[in-house]
Amino acid sequence: MKEEMSLLRDIERYLEGEMSEQEKTAFEELRRTNPLINKQVEEHQLFLLHLGNYGQRQQLQAKLNRIHQQLDMPALRQQAQESNQAAKRLSIRRRTITNLAAAACIALVTSLSTIAVIQNVTRNKSTAQYEDVRRVLNNIQRSQNALINDINSKSKAPLNPGTYGGTGFAVSGNGYIVTNYHVVAGADSVYVQNTKGEAFKAVSIFEDISSDLAVLKIADSTFKSQPLPYALKPQSVKIGEEVFTMGFPRDEIVYGKGYISAKTGFNGDTTAYQVSIPVNPGNSGAPLLDSRGDVVGIVTGKQTTSDGIAFAVKSAHLKHLLDEMPKDKQPRKDWNHKSHLEGMNRVDQIKKLEDFVYMVKVYN
Amino acid sequence: MKQHQDITRDRELLLGLAKGEDKSLEIIYSENFPVVLRMILQHNGSEDDAKDIFQEAIIVLYEKVQNNDFTLSSRLKTFLYSVCRHLWLKKVQRTYGLYSLSPELEEVIPATEELEAHQAKDQEFRIMEGAMSNIGQPCQAILEDYYLHKRSMQEIAEKFGYTNAENAKNQKYKCLMRLKKLFFDQYNTSL
Numbered sequence: 001m002k003e004e005m006s007l008l009r010d011i012e013r014y015l016e017g018e019m020s021e022q023e024k025t026a027f028e029e030l031r032r033t034n035p036l037i038n039k040q041v042e043e044h045q046l047f048l049l050h051l052g053n054y055g056q057r058q059q060l061q062a063k064l065n066r067i068h069q070q071l072d073m074p075a076l077r078q079q080a081q082e083s084n085q086a087a088k089r090l091s092i093r094r095r096t097i098t099n100l101a102a103a104a105c106i107a108l109v110t111s112l113s114t115i116a117v118i119q120n121v122t123r124n125k126s127t128a129q130y131e132d133v134r135r136v137l138n139n140i141q142r143s144q145n146a147l148i149n150d151i152n153s154k155s156k157a158p159l160n161p162g163t164y165g166g167t168g169f170a171v172s173g174n175g176y177i178v179t180n181y182h183v184v185a186g187a188d189s190v191y192v193q194n195t196k197g198e199a200f201k202a203v204s205i206f207e208d209i210s211s212d213l214a215v216l217k218i219a220d221s222t223f224k225s226q227p228l229p230y231a232l233k234p235q236s237v238k239i240g241e242e243v244f245t246m247g248f249p250r251d252e253i254v255y256g257k258g259y260i261s262a263k264t265g266f267n268g269d270t271t272a273y274q275v276s277i278p279v280n281p282g283n284s285g286a287p288l289l290d291s292r293g294d295v296v297g298i299v300t301g302k303q304t305t306s307d308g309i310a311f312a313v314k315s316a317h318l319k320h321l322l323d324e325m326p327k328d329k330q331p332r333k334d335w336n337h338k339s340h341l342e343g344m345n346r347v348d349q350i351k352k353l354e355d356f357v358y359m360v361k362v363y364n
Numbered sequence: 365m366k367q368h369q370d371i372t373r374d375r376e377l378l379l380g381l382a383k384g385e386d387k388s389l390e391i392i393y394s395e396n397f398p399v400v401l402r403m404i405l406q407h408n409g410s411e412d413d414a415k416d417i418f419q420e421a422i423i424v425l426y427e428k429v430q431n432n433d434f435t436l437s438s439r440l441k442t443f444l445y446s447v448c449r450h451l452w453l454k455k456v457q458r459t460y461g462l463y464s465l466s467p468e469l470e471e472v473i474p475a476t477e478e479l480e481a482h483q484a485k486d487q488e489f490r491i492m493e494g495a496m497s498n499i500g501q502p503c504q505a506i507l508e509d510y511y512l513h514k515r516s517m518q519e520i521a522e523k524f525g526y527t528n529a530e531n532a533k534n535q536k537y538k539c540l541m542r543l544k545k546l547f548f549d550q551y552n553t554s555l
């Protein structure tokens with residue numbers, strides 16, 4: 001205890017420079033030789049540093065407290081409260097506005113998307129199941145037929161295969177052709193082309209949007225009239241009756257066979273049949289014939305949701321339409337005679353028929 | 365331009381603070397305290413909290429300028445404000461755990477590095493403070509008078525009624541040894 005104290009005293013005197021020169025050298029010698037003492041000295045230095053810091057800080061805190069006491073606290077308090085309240089009001093208002101805006105945005109988006117969805121659904125319901133079978137022609141389908149036609153005949157049909165294509169068939173010997181309205185709708189010019197590759201310019205003289213039918217008249221001097229081999233059947237046919245069609249889903253005439261599967265068309269349309277027959281884009285306007293070779297309907301479209309369901313306008317309706325046409329435009333009524341095709345086999349029927357089935361090409 | 369002028373003035377104030385001028389300290393204190401008070405009150409603190417936090421921030425500042433390597437890069441107000449925010453955030457976290465942290469408080473201007481050095485110093489201060497309060501009177505008074513207020517042994521002997529300076533000195537050494545022991549016990553275990 002005593003020794004420690006005298007050592008401490010020495011250290012203090014040494015650090016404070018109170019030692020004489022002699023003592024100092026002796027003490028430094030001691031520090032050098034005795035690491036324990038050296039450590040003590042360093043420790044004391046560190047301690048004094050901390051003590052100094054402590055003092056400084058205490059002093060500072062005392063000063064701060066003194067300054068603080070001089071402050072006008074009540075005034076400051078009031079000021080702070082006021083500004084805080086203002087800030088709170090502002091932030092509340094801002095928050096309310098933000099929330100309202102967010103809610104409004106959500107409501108808007110929700111209602112818009114609901115409307116969009118509902119519209120989409122209804123559209124799907126009504127149209128997605130029904131599809132016109134007119135053909136969209138592109139340049140690749142520019143066919144051999146067209147080229148041959150260009151070389152051999154003098155007809156002036158354009159080389160371009162047209163924008164849309166469908167099928168039509170003659171309802172009189174002198175150039176009246178029936179096709180679908182949707183085939184020729186919005187057409188600038190219409191050409192019809194038979195299986196021989198001869199093309200004729202035609203004009204649409206009568207259109208009935210509700211039953212999707214159009215009557216074209218060939219307006220070309222090169223067209224030669226010939227008698228119709230078939231008749232338009234005025235009565236409706238029975239379910240299950242075998243029917244066949246010929247159309248132009250490609251640049252070649254295509255034969256298809258099927259049967260009447262229902263007496264009404266799409267969505268219960270009584271002017272049409274449901275037919276189970278393969279149809280493709282381009283079949284629009286193709287004649288539907290029964291086994292005796294009478295025209296019983298005109299192919300108009302098919303159901304997209306299931307295969308093999310097509311629709312055809314009844315020939316009775318077509319006949320009705322033709323009767324109602326303005327007198328000056330009416331075709332010669334040569335569809336009432338008996339069919340020349342009855343009793344023939346199908347191959348011969350087709351051979352006779354194909355001259356009266358036309359590819360309808362539409363330019364717009 | 366205005367900002368630049370402000371920062372120049374702030375730097376002068378800091379220079380004064382480094383020299384220990386009371387005037388600078390007073391100006392810094394009275395100009396910045398209201399803002400901090402408002403901020404602490406806004407975040408559910410009391411006036412005493414504001415005082416403690418602000419004074420701690422001033423101490424941080426003081427330690428910095430004492431070290432001489434401190435250059436003010438933002439306005440003094442910004443510096444003090446961000447330090448106070450940070451300190452208050454820590455205090456709230458300490459007291460309430462993770463509860464009740466307002467989102468505005470989270471986005472603190474990074475003041476972490478300023479505070480790390482301060483925390484070490486603060487710890488040392490607390491240890492010394494604890495040791496000082498444990499040695500009891502008159503030891504505390506004698507040591508404070510000698511080491512902090514730089515009184516001579518003669519004065520101390522008279523003040524405390526020792527017959528001579530030598531006796532007072534002996535007493536002082538005894539006290540010093542106890543203080544050192546207390547301090548280093550704590551200091552070495554805490555480091």
